Amino acid sequence: MNHDAYPDYYLADILRSTKTIALVGASPNAERPSHRVMAFLLRKGYRVIPINPGHVGKTILDQPIVGRLADVKEPIDMVDVFRAADALPALVDEILALATLPKVTWGQLSVRHDAAAAKAEAAGIKVVMDRCPAMEYPRLIG
Numbered sequence: 001m002n003h004d005a006y007p008d009y010y011l012a013d014i015l016r017s018t019k020t021i022a023l024v025g026a027s028p029n030a031e032r033p034s035h036r037v038m039a040f041l042l043r044k045g046y047r048v049i050p051i052n053p054g055h056v057g058k059t060i061l062d063q064p065i066v067g068r069l070a071d072v073k074e075p076i077d078m079v080d081v082f083r084a085a086d087a088l089p090a091l092v093d094e095i096l097a098l099a100t101l102p103k104v105t106w107g108q109l110s111v112r113h114d115a116a117a118a119k120a121e122a123a124g125i126k127v128v129m130d131r132c133p134a135m136e137y138p139r140l141i142g
Helices: 008-017 033-043 085-096 114-122 133-140
Strands: 020-024 047-051 078-081 104-107 126-128
Touching (some): 008 126, 033 133, 078 085, 085 114
């Protein structure tokens, strides 16, 4: 897939079919973008599981924080990534080690790593990079 531009139908289909999101890099700090995006996604009815190894046992927006994707005990539709782009290859390896693969890996603004995307896509996972679902949702869904 060309990750320079995504057709609107591709993004809208992902946003409509996704129910459960693992948000990697979730922050308990209300001023952080990941916190605001998580709040938005929760308001839109998504189930959001915050992933942050430094805050395990705490909550963000009343959702229990887990340390890593392997600790999530339910199927994940989308992994939303708030990490540096150079962390994406290791994260894709972690995703590919899951018993049930997510349908989508979504890299937030400035999170792009083409080789990691190709590896995820080769395993049948859709990839979006350098986009924010909280910006795309109002534009495409309403």
